[in-house]
Amino acid sequence: MNRDGAAPTMKGGQFNTDPIAAPNEAATAALSQAEFELFAELGRPRAVEAGQVLFRRGELGTTMFIVASGAIDLDFGDDLVTKRLGPREFFGELGLLIGDHARSADAIVAGAGLLIELRHEEFQRLVDRNPGLVCHFLRRAIMRVVLNEQGLIRRLRRRNQDLEAALDSLYATTHQLNQTEELIRTDELTGLYNRRGLTLRLQESRAIGMPASLGLVLVDCDRFKQVNDDHGHLAGDRVLQAVASILRSVAGPEDVACRLGGDEFCLLVASSNAGDVMRFAEFIVATAQNLMLMPQSPPAMCPVSVGACMVDPRADWNDWYARADEALYQAKRKGGNRVHWQDAALEPV
Template sequence: MASNGTDRPFKTTRTLKTTGPGDETDLRVRLRLASTLQSSLDLHTILDLFFVEAAAVVPCDGLAYEHGALGIEHEVGRQSVHTCSYRIINQQDALGTLRFARSQRFNEREMALLESLLALLVFPVTNALRYRSAVAAALVDPLTGAGNQDSLDEALRREMDRARRYDQCLALAMIDLDHFKRINDGCGHVRGDQVLCAMVDAVHEGIRGSDTVFRYGGEEFVVLLSNTNAALAMRISERLRSRIEALELRHGSRLVTTTVSIGVAMLRPEDTIARFLNRVDEALYRAKSNGRNIVHLAATADHVGESV
């Protein structure tokens, strides 16, 4: 822990176990919060709702949640220099870590208030994680392990709503494996499937914990980049293009060439899901038309379309 002075970063981590709600918060606040948190089984929605209610009791600039074992990351608001973190445990189950942040240090009374509120979050998070595991099996492409079309639609609805509610950027990257038909025709469909799986593995290694990859159809995949501006979306996409090009896959003694074309689009205020997908699909078409093995950014309010 840093100095108690307010001019130096204050960071503390505590472990919260299931003990039931404390008496530090007003009964009406706790009842309202408990009711609100039961309104959804979506983990991201629950965390968003919790942040709004908690920040009304203990002023906070931002909240960050992480579950390392499940690869889940979620942020609300903005992060700041002073933090207070809690490892949440329900009996023997680790439910992740929650970090509150703001520009002024937290005092003991405020941390006690947060702990009282967090006690109400334990069971909604437990239920949300169980629900997430149950749903995941039905939302995964069985070949590559990427999300399927239903999963993409659900994620787009959620992330577009969050981006607009919190005035955040949202980007889509659509990836197409160049000349995939040649791979299937020359090496066989089994080897073609292996190439797709290797490509998805490379994508997973090149994205952040908050990003998600989905199989859009055939050899096309979509990466959903949350809270990501155009410049960062282009850097991530170029990193993916480079990683996939560097794959060393062989069919016998023959090296299988793996390059991809990538289209990138930023969410616009007027976008529907269909319009957003159509614009990133058009950006992908531009990338393929401009020579393949490149990344093309669709025109935005601040940028004309560009390829790199």
């Protein structure tokens, strides 16, 4: 605890033990000589050794201690500063005044010396002996409690402010990490998953359990190089964004649309119905054809070829891709602007 009481001063060559002290001094001074002598007369001396524990934080106590010699450390825990008390400083006064008070700190002997102990039951004897002196001591003791509480409130406010600042920083960092993760997973031009994003999504799906069956639709733009050559890369970018919009419009909440690279896209369909997967593929081709009917210069769409198939969730991506790529090759070989299904049970469109 902080020092309390009024320290003796020289007056006319003699110690002045007048207990009156200024309020700002009362909460920081040690016991006056008169107070120390009164408490020492009625208290019990106790020799202590370095490292000795007088009490622990949270323990109930009814005793006040005064340091006659040596030093005491009060450890309030957490990140609060440990306080060291020296001769004529006191601690544990609330135990003396109200009895069975929970200690607010660990009291550990820092330097061997002598303490004066005053118990709760001895308080009335102090009052009877010198009520004026005890009254002044009580005023200072109460003032110290109030100042300590005010100091604790300030520290708690600062800690809350620090905590709020830390939470704000954590939120901002988390937001940045999420944005970074999104950039890592997402194709910048189209907003679809990129190849890395698709790989991560598949890893996550395998960890929680893949659907029983999946369909894969592989999309490739026909004559895309000609769009770039004739109208420039900005026009080519708009075509790619238009293809991405088609895939985004047809994809369900469990489906995954991805730009694999260049002008190649894929749609992973969470369905066990081959007919549904085929309808997805046909819709992509038909939508691209309809957009091409709208005269625009430069063109906003080009024809697309699509390869589609069912895939085994237990197999890896390379097996899926090889099968869908074979279907896409067949669609390209037949002139493009069409769907080819890699399954003899369904006739290619």
